[in-house]
Amino acid sequence: MKFEWLFLTIAPCDAAEPWQLGFQDAATPMMQGIIDLHHDIFFFLILILVFVSRILVRALWHFHYKKNPIPQRIVHGTTIEILRTIFPSIIPMFIAIPSFALLYSMDEVVVDPAITIKAIGHQWYRTYEYSDYNSSDEQSLTFDSYTIPEDDLELGQSRLLEVDNRVVVPAKTHLRIIVTPADVPHSWAVPSLGVKCDAVPGRLNQISISVQREGVYYGQCSEICGTNHAFTPIVVEAVPSKDYGSRVFNQLIPQTTGEA
């Protein structure tokens, strides 16, 4: 195939396809829950849409002035009033039960995480800190994550989504992401992981993630933060646990050697 290289390069990455309307592929139980809830609610949505549309079309048809020149004076009907009060109130209950269940399960923050990552928003880049391996306040695995300009993109890379340094996390591990900004409000949102967390100045917001499969997941700033709001993407790469250990080790060695 002529464009085989295109699909081989892009298909494994969990970025949105061109003109995609639906959800990106889920990589966490949270996102899977969100997609399932959407499908459930959409079922009721279609039913209501069809039902109401039918009533509306019938009313327009049967009460057209040519078809029905003398307008009827229908004032009140007790039965229909009762029915159209009870049934509409039952539907939100069927929507609310799974919705609340998902909402409160997403709020679960009491599970002990294995890793804490700090995502610090700046205008207009991100800083990530892995501080679980420090033995002093100064020694920290910290790096900045800038977007790759459009001119520097290579074949297969996405416009407005790539960064120079990715967040690397182990798959199938409980993660704690601490989100905070250094200047103005930002947001840390990655659709495939089902997370969107505002970075509020002076506040540390926490989200819990458990990435279920290895891959590369893309996100963007979701809280308007200035001129380059559209140019502060997020890239999360989930790797096997042993690969994660190697990466952290390799990054810590130069600093440790420097101190010696």
Add this chain to the structure above:
Amino acid sequence: SFYHWLFAHTTSEIELKTAPADFRFPTTNQTRHCFTRYIEFHRCLAAKGENSGECERFAKYYRSLCPGEWVERWNEQRENGTFPGPL
């Protein structure tokens, strides 16, 4: 080889361990969790002494939770005697 042994040995030292969840701070907002861990560490130092190894656990906790800039600022305030927390 020696280097392979060294690498394999030291790689396993990267322990996947971080500050545990605290029931005092079950919400999304973890600002006071970070602040509390920092204060707990320095209270421990005051009680046990600088050379005691018992306080290292609390140090690990606040370093995991607090941004580096915050810790830097708090350290500066402690040296100046203007830290607002109950040390």
